[in-house]
Amino acid sequence: MSSKKKNRLRIVPLGGVGEIGKNMTVFEYGDDIMILDCGSMFPSESMLGIDLVIPDISYLLLNKDRIRAIVITHGHEDHIGALPYVLKDVNVPVYGTRLTLALIENKLEEHGMKADLRRVNAGETIKFGCFKVELIKTTHSIAGALALAIHTPAGVVVHTGDFKIDFTPIDTEMVNLPKFAELGEKGVLCLMSDSTNVERPGYTMSERSVGEAFERFFKKATGRIIVATFASNIHRIQQVVDTALRFGRKVCFQGRSMINVASMALELGDLNVDESMLIEIEEIPYTLPEQVVVITTGSQGEPMSGLVRMATSGHRIEIEPEDMVIISATPIPGNEKLVSNVVNQLYRKGATVIYESLADVHVSGHACLEELKIILSLTKPKYFIPVHGEYRHLCRHCELAVSMGVARENAFVLDPGDVLEISEDEAQRCASVAAGAVMVDGLGIGDVGNIVLRDRRILSQDGIFVVVMAMHKDGTLSGLPDIISRGFVYVRESEDLIEDAKSVICDTIYDMETAQSDWNAIKNTVRAALRDYLYNRTKRNPMILPIIVEV
Numbered sequence: 001m002s003s004k005k006k007n008r009l010r011i012v013p014l015g016g017v018g019e020i021g022k023n024m025t026v027f028e029y030g031d032d033i034m035i036l037d038c039g040s041m042f043p044s045e046s047m048l049g050i051d052l053v054i055p056d057i058s059y060l061l062l063n064k065d066r067i068r069a070i071v072i073t074h075g076h077e078d079h080i081g082a083l084p085y086v087l088k089d090v091n092v093p094v095y096g097t098r099l100t101l102a103l104i105e106n107k108l109e110e111h112g113m114k115a116d117l118r119r120v121n122a123g124e125t126i127k128f129g130c131f132k133v134e135l136i137k138t139t140h141s142i143a144g145a146l147a148l149a150i151h152t153p154a155g156v157v158v159h160t161g162d163f164k165i166d167f168t169p170i171d172t173e174m175v176n177l178p179k180f181a182e183l184g185e186k187g188v189l190c191l192m193s194d195s196t197n198v199e200r201p202g203y204t205m206s207e208r209s210v211g212e213a214f215e216r217f218f219k220k221a222t223g224r225i226i227v228a229t230f231a232s233n234i235h236r237i238q239q240v241v242d243t244a245l246r247f248g249r250k251v252c253f254q255g256r257s258m259i260n261v262a263s264m265a266l267e268l269g270d271l272n273v274d275e276s277m278l279i280e281i282e283e284i285p286y287t288l289p290e291q292v293v294v295i296t297t298g299s300q301g302e303p304m305s306g307l308v309r310m311a312t313s314g315h316r317i318e319i320e321p322e323d324m325v326i327i328s329a330t331p332i333p334g335n336e337k338l339v340s341n342v343v344n345q346l347y348r349k350g351a352t353v354i355y356e357s358l359a360d361v362h363v364s365g366h367a368c369l370e371e372l373k374i375i376l377s378l379t380k381p382k383y384f385i386p387v388h389g390e391y392r393h394l395c396r397h398c399e400l401a402v403s404m405g406v407a408r409e410n411a412f413v414l415d416p417g418d419v420l421e422i423s424e425d426e427a428q429r430c431a432s433v434a435a436g437a438v439m440v441d442g443l444g445i446g447d448v449g450n451i452v453l454r455d456r457r458i459l460s461q462d463g464i465f466v467v468v469m470a471m472h473k474d475g476t477l478s479g480l481p482d483i484i485s486r487g488f489v490y491v492r493e494s495e496d497l498i499e500d501a502k503s504v505i506c507d508t509i510y511d512m513e514t515a516q517s518d519w520n521a522i523k524n525t526v527r528a529a530l531r532d533y534l535y536n537r538t539k540r541n542p543m544i545l546p547i548i549v550e551v
């Protein structure tokens with residue numbers, strides 16, 4: 001390898017580009033690799049039975065010895081969700097802020113794992129190999145979010161992480177805009193920036209505006225108030241608590257992850273609640289309804305969550321007509337139906353329901369167009385890579401960067417596995433590395449592939465039709481075949497169909513010319529005959545499974 005080649009920074013996104021989820025980016029220089037974020041993604045609807053999707057890390061496994069560290073920008077699932085799977089194979093130190101690490105620790109514990117977690121603060125600089133990484137305070141929908149300035153021998157890469165520019169943040173610590181400006185003055189080689197809200201004009205509203213909306217609704221409420229939001233949105237929870245305090249209401253946390261994260265945040269001091277304000281679920285019946293606020297999970301309509309169980313009478317707190325329910329979140333794409341189901345259910349119970357399309361009880365955690373412009377104008381990067389967005393978001397963000405002075409040939413829309421090599425004077429795409437989606441189902445990681453999914457799809461659409469044939473060695477039937485079927489037709493009401501199917505099987509075997517025990521040939525012929533017969537009779541295509549028992 002030429003020394004020129006060695007002096008290049010390689011940027012390899014393994015996820016999080018062309019999709020919102022499973023964020024993971026590899027930075028390589030010489031012998032050193034650092035990884036930024038390690039997230040998971042919700043499975044798409046076609047991934048039947050899949051629990052989770054994580055990035056394909058085979059490229060990292062090939063370069064294991066060179067990996068120095070994993071740096072995590074913040075504690076959302078799309079940035080930490082793959083850690084338990086990745087750390088099993090790549091055991092390196094993980095850096096993050098206080099709340100981020102607490103959430104990671106909690107997640108690793110669920111997997112019975114421990115890791116080398118190293119707590120850092122915004123404002124600090126950490127070093128590994130030839131990388132020197134400055135941690136920059138930003139604001140987002142979770143406390144402790146970071147942007148990074150990665151100093152490499154090739155130049156400085158600024159990565160925004162997920163961010164918005166909130167001038168009145170709940171923790172009163174603003175985005176460190178002066179740092180972005182300082183880096184821009186000294187020269188930024190490449191900017192990688194959050195693209196989630198590039199299609200939205202203007203500025204994202206401050207988190208504080210949600211508090212004002214809470215105030216308005218708390219004023220109107222006559223009975224209990226139930227607020228559903230993301231457990232990790234500590235600042236949102238803080239605002240519910242503060243509003244409750246002003247209205248003389250006590251707070252009860254419900255839902256496993258809400259209770260977990262809230263008690264963790266209380267311990268860490270990220271959440272401030274006076275002990276005397278907290279009540280247990282057992283105390284609710286003995287507390288006046290107008291003095292109760294329940295903060296729960298379920299803002300995404302997740303089937304087992306607190307709110308959904310309250311709405312469907314599967315919870316000790318049952319929704320009553322006097323209750324006001326505030327859903328303080330927007331549905332993540334794909335969850336719209338679940339959320340609309342729970343809203344309908346809450347209306348059925350007679351409750352007053354406040355949800356996003358009716359009120360300002362939620363704001364986004366991601367920068368809108370004008371905020372993206374601020375970051376571009378402060379950092380003045382030579383190269384630009386939009387991240388954290390679907391393909392169209394990345395294209396729009398590139399257009400924005402170009403309109404603000406980045407040379408068109410210096411703005412790159414990357415796909416997972418693409419490799420961009422950057423030096424001071426040029427950037428070029430190189431041969432891609434393996435990347436994609438690895439599906440997690442139960443304890444299996446990556447063992448479910450397209451063939452298993454295809455079978456699941458057929459089973460879920462048309463069911464299964466099992467034929468058990470007792471046969472002699474010479475390939476003749478010893479009796480009538482047995483048929484077992486699930487999810488195809490209701491067997492007891494389809495006796496004719498089943499009897500006729502048996503005749504089809506017998507005729508098929510009788511007609512077969514090979515009067516010998518080529519079991520596979522027999523199975524294939526029976527399967528083909530049955531497929532035609534069943535399709536003609538029902539216009540359905542169940543999975544047909546012939547089984548031969550030799551007698």
Ligand SMILES: [Zn+2]
Nearest residue numbers: 074076140162
């Ligand atoms: Zn985030």
Ligand SMILES: [Zn+2]
Nearest residue numbers: 076078079162
């Ligand atoms: Zn994210």
